[in-house]
Amino acid sequence: MFETLIRGATVVNADGLSRGDIGIAAGKVAALIAPGEAAEAGTVINASGSFLLPGLVDAHAHLREPGLTQKEDFSSGTHAAALGGVTTVLDMPTDEPWTATSEQLADKMAMAEGRIHVDVGLQAVVSRDLSLVPRLLDRAPVSFELFTADVPDAFLFATLDAVAEALKAFAGAETLIGISPGDQSILTGATARDRSGSIAAFLDSRPPLAEANGIARAVIAAASAEARIHVRQINSELGVETWNRLRGMADASVETTPQNLFFTADDYEAQGANLKASPPLRSPHDVDALRAALGAGLIDIVATDHAPHAPVEKAAPYTAFADIPGGMPGLQTLLQTMLRLVEEGLIVLPDLVRMCSTNPAERFGLGRRKGRVAVGYDADLLILDPRQSSTIANADQLSRAGCTPFDGWKVKARLTNVFLRGREIVREGRPVGAAQGKIVTRES
Template identity: 55%
Template sequence: MFDLVLRGGTIVGANGFLRADLCVSGGRVAALLSPQTPVGAKAEWRVDGCYLLPGLVDAHVHLREPGLTHKEDFESGTRAAAAGGVTTLLDMPTDEPWTDTVDSYTEKQSLAKGRLYVDVGLQVALRRDTDQLHALRSLNPVSVEVFTADVPAAYLHDTQSSLLHALKRIKPLDILACVSPGDQSLLESVVQGGVDEFAASRPPLAEASGIAKAILSAAEAMTRIHIRQTNSALGIATYRRMRDLADVSIETTPQCLLFSAQDYYQLGADIKASPPMRSVEDRDVLREALREGLIDIVATDHAPHSREEKTAEYGTFAAIPGGMPGVQTLLASMLHFVGTGDIDLPALVRMCSTNPAQRFRIGDRKGALSPGKDADILVVNPNLDTCIRHGDQLSKAGYTPFDGMRVPGKLTAVFLRGQPIYEDGRLASVAPTGTILGAFDHEFA
């Protein structure tokens, strides 16, 4: 007797489609059976004509807790994720305080307990002194974040030697090192003026230089790395030429695939972030990289601010708080590219579910709808469409840069470990059941 069977759907995996009835027991996918195979189940859902996707894994999210909860918190951020089909998100460590010690990590775990509507993996920041690294690894975070520019001095690995030292320290701990690429020597600490001056202060050369240094250091240290959001033609070209030197993956974001610097003049502060939006030519190169499969992961860099912060008057464009909400619109924004023919649904699953799950080593439970995996299921009706609207957003930011975009396909239900958490446009009235995940889901000795 199964707990649940979903009948009539087509399962989408990273490599194709499968017509099958999906059976769930104990929160896991128990079986994929030929359509209409007689089985006993406590509950049955008809999903005729719909696609069943594994829950998305957003590998780059700022939930803002602790310390910045006027922008977002565990409850609001994970509610937004649930409504958008992200059933697992990986939380960045740049809160107040940063997650860089055993105490700050355990405090974050404690704050999250009983307040998560989806599953969350925690990421830790590597200080220059690296003293806490081994103790942090024993707590089983999903990554160690290494910053090469635009951060406080305590976290700045801005030279080839300091980056190499960091990656050599990470290597024996067998955990993914995520590098935010930049070149501090090319960045201006204070930027005067407007949009053009801000964009010029964060040039593609800085990104490309950061990517090159990260890959070379990873090759020397023999450390697995993941390069955070890229959005320039020069950065893509650098990655293309150097990626075979090391065990490396790369991500970009929906906003960088959809917007260019020209959009600043319409959307202004709402899309101000770092890296800045690039030229139309840069954006088109990024889209081509998406089409060819060079991009491993699409994540959101969900980084909300309050509307008061975003709409206040600032002396320079650079002074506007950087970042925007995105976790609720990851699926919808990627369905846009399915609609344009840039990608297909298996590619969406690959970049937004399977690849991040495997890369961050939570793939034993996440990233696919196959027996033994968590029954994190998205039901998408291809015969309906979705209009992304400000008013539907559950993030405290209260807006989306994609307002008014209409995309093919509609998310009609979301299951977390076999339990419905979202159905027909509203969250289920159930207590939050999300958990904190760790890489391998076991302790590091």
């Protein structure tokens, strides 16, 4: 007898669609049952006409705790994630302090205990003190993060030599190193040439050339060091072309974000501070190239770079556009924005699962328990009703940012139920139950 039985849904995995009922026990998918086959359960859910997806895994999010909780915290951020169908959040290390030591990582794990509404994997930052790496590896973070531009000196690896030497510290380690493909030399040079503080100056300081050079440097250094890397959000035609030519040289994957697939630099005029982030938004031509790459399967992961700020922080006056706090919320809207791409015909539902669930789970060391509707996997499940519609609205956002750049967008589907390890955490679009999330670590 199962604890829960979900009947009648069409199951969506990265490799396609299938029909079958899902038996859940002890937090796992215990059985895939032929449609209509006899089975007993304490709770039976009729999902006829709906799709059943694995919970999404957001590989790039900033939950802002410790130290920046006026922007977000573990509770508010994971509450928003649950409502959006993200059942696993991979949290970046750029809080206050940055998660750079074993002790800081342990402290962060303890802070989250009992307060997270979905599962959370923590990422550690690579600092210039590479002697810290072995003890961090002992705590099995889901990944490490290495920065090449626009960060404090203690975490800046601005040259090919610096990146290559840092990657050597991970020789033989079963982990993944995320790399943001910036270029400090271009940032420094452009800023010196144009001190106007305009939007144009911000764009010129972080051009496609910087992204492309950052991608090339990351892939070549990874090939030399035999390291596993993940290139953070790319969004330019030059970056996509560089990635396409070099990606086979190393064990490397790449991501982009929904905002980079829908907005262009022209949208700064209307939304301004709400869209300001790094990398900056690009030209319509760049967006077209990025969308083509997504449709062709060249993008491995779509993540959000969920990076909320308090409304007063975004609304404050700033001398330069570059000084506006960068980032926007995204956890609650990841599924809906990806469904818009399905509506447009750019991708299909299995592509959505591949890029937002299966690939991030596998790449970040959670692939034996997350990212699939399969026997033995965590019963992190979404019921999606295509007969209903939904509208993204600022008023519904649970992030402390209280807004979304996708406000007013309509989606021809509705997320009705979310399960985390077999327990229902969202019902009819509303959160239910106490915080049940756990800290997850990289599989050995």
